[in-house]
Amino acid sequence: MGKKFAELGDLRISHDCVAELAGLAALECYGVVGMAHPSLTAGVVQILSRDKLKKGVKVLSEKEKIKIQLYVVVEYGVNLVEVARNLIERVKYEVKKHTGIEIQTVDVFVQGIKKGK
């Protein structure tokens, strides 16, 4: 993903970097207890550890705009629709703020529900 500064040169931001940003923003979002792997193998959802966060985020780019897919685990008993909505807003806002890149869509996949004590 790139941004052009005609007089200075180009800034290029890798998908990985956007994924990392999105993952961090997601974890701070209320209701989200973790990121999960996109593929559901053997029906087991594992919460990704902090250093593997970006595995729970897919970044797809299309011309100047990008799409983000988030794979998350949400706390039991919260309003999923609302958490997803907040998550989308927050991730859009944070990524835009830090990179200046326009996000076209953010899709949320709830891969699991965790019940706290």
Place this chain on the structure above:
Amino acid sequence: MKNSLKAGDIVELVKVAYLSLKSSEEEINELNVFPVPDGDTGTNLRLTMEKVVEEIQRAPTRMDEISKAIIYGALRGARGNSGVILSQILRGFFDEASQKEELFSDDIISSLKRAKEVAYQAVRKPVEGTMLTVIKDTYRGVKDLKKKETPLIEVLEKALSSAKNSLRRTPEYLPILKEAGVVDAGGFGLVVILEGITGFLRGEGLRKEELVRDFVRTPILVEESSKFQYCTEFLMRGGKINRDEIEEELEALGDSIVVAGDERQVRIHVHTNEPDKALACGLRRGEITEVKINNMWEEIEKRASLDEKPKLLAVATGEGIKDIFKSLGVEIVVNGGQSMNPSSSEILEALKQLKSKKAIVLPNNKNVILTCEQAQKLSDKEVYIVPTATIPQGISAAVAFREGEIGEVTEEMKEAASEVKSGEVTRAVRDANLGKEKIKKGDFLALVDGEIISTGKNVLSVFKKTLEKMVSEEDSVITVFYNDELRKEEMEKVKKWVENKFPHCELEIKWGGQPLYPLIFSIE
């Protein structure tokens, strides 16, 4: 006063909480800068609670059933980030409460504990300085109370005051709040709920003015080096609003675009050089309201042009006394003093208005010193405090003020303040024994530097007795501020008396107009 809350009370209190949020909705909205500055926190909290109220109206009247209805209503009604957090707080609280038939003090405390736990477990990386911090501190504030013996209302009062203190500290945790000069919106929502509930149980209403005065400020959202001049914000109503389409159109006009809401109503925020076009974008689709256009460059300029020279800020009450401070070069006098302490946010606000990057503060009251210290920590200016405990000390310090290196000047002012003997004459508010002497309610007593020097039925003779005890050979000036309880002619008589009694001294009489103390005086 109740010592427990029964199911019926809970129903009442839920409605009270809803109404409190509803009446403060706009103020909460205004504070909203985090996580996304879209100004809808108040609306979200109100909508969430609205669903809860709806749900409990259908519920039967047992505590467990009502608890269930509250939890369900909050879950379904949760709107926005703050709404989801509120729903978890309610879930935790009523999860615990549902096991009781009525809630006593200890049940309230344990339910708050559960509320805190449940609120925290729903997020991987809790952000402090938000509603989460406020609910945590609320529980912390009550957890060490004697669980069974503390009256219910005291538990709630303690919860409320802890929540308020926590809210005041939110900018310390969350830099974005500090930059914008506001407290957390969701946290303020919680305080509103607690204030509403406590006020209701106390038999009063929600003290909204006080809350607004203490906590509500307009956030300053200045993006660094924004190339756009106008922060434009408005609410748009219409049918079938397509948010993406609006967003796209606004992108051509500027940045920092937020379009939040639903099909019928959206709040629009954009930084642009063409606010007219942004408004037109709304007008073409429906009707617009609550239009706010801020010139951000002007704000930035105002900040940049701040003076380097330190300015004085004092806390005082009484028109005469305030005027004296102003005549001594004090830039801003914050209203406050004995039994009417200003809040740290009031001081903070005054500091902000001061047209300088550096400030020296004169609290002029023992109880205000701490508040000023809090404001000092929160302020982004270089703030020094001369811990003056009385008005005369403050005046002496102000006289010693000069231009120069701020640390040095502050030291000189401290020294000047410490050289004054200062005192006041006031009325006893209750009967008391003082050594051998008995003080009756309504008697006058004179205090010098906090110690009772003399008492009596007549204010002026008490004053004279005090002077007899306190004035020494080295003193040369006695200054006295009187208020409307005394007449100028009476004071002139005292002046004659002083001239006879202490030929080496001069008495300066000034009208201070201060409440509570007929006389405030200094000897130096």
